[in-house]
Amino acid sequence: MPEKDAIHARPGMLLTAVPFAAALKMAVLEIAGPRVIAKVPYDAKLVGNPETGVIHGGVITALLDNACGIAVAGATGMPGTFATLDLRIDYMKPATPGEDIFAFAECYKVTRNIAFARGTAYQGDRDDPIATCAAAFMLATKSALGANLAPKRAAP
């Protein structure tokens, strides 16, 4: 699927097509169908607590949201035609300052309208996560525009 490859699916690539992912230096490490591993390297500008040096929860939110999105693209072969409906994140423990953050995400169910994904953010050991997430995505937003972004229909 060249379309999918063009947007997401090359391991090792930086997500340069997504400006915020590029700003975080987010990279895809592995992708296999509906499963993906992505990474955000540690950076002092990502710190959310100046006292402890722990990375801001928003970085983990962005990484998990993006990784789940790539997993949905991998599962459906429809990159860019879905929107995150909701995202739940459980924070297990603070990220260790100075260490890169990884995310494993998988899309485990696709229905006609919705795809479900879950993910884990971790540093050394995936079985000792810093956070887990569950997300639902709305599929086939065909116009490639958010409903509130589509041009207004002309009055008849």
Add this chain to the structure above:
Amino acid sequence: MTAGARPGSEGEKRDLDALLGGIAFCRFLGIVAERRDGELALVLPFAQHLVGNPILPAIHGGVIGALLETTAIAQLVFELGGTKLPKPVDINIDFLRSGRPVDTFARARITKLGRRVVNVHAEAWQDTNAKPIAALRGHFLVSSEANAPA
């Protein structure tokens, strides 16, 4: 009592700006405090590096999540005081509308204040707060010293 429900003073705005300015990731995103219609809100001015979908274009969901989480934390520091930042336990974000490439505003309120855990709601909007683009519900651990009477 919430920051959103009472007029924020200039002093309170300065305190919030100092808090936000001390957090590297908030500086990276560009989050600042603003008095708006007599209320205090956090503002995320639009910037190109915040985009998640360049085709629409739309702001990255992680950016909106980070804004909402920051708003919740700022609200807790604002109301409870204390020297330690509250720790997120879990958050649930509903994405209601695409975040257009314009400035985004957010405010939060404490739904339930427990001794150790606080439940917080936060909302983000662009044109009008009657049309939120995202909402957060979350639990945060607060240190017991933060809740002790001054």
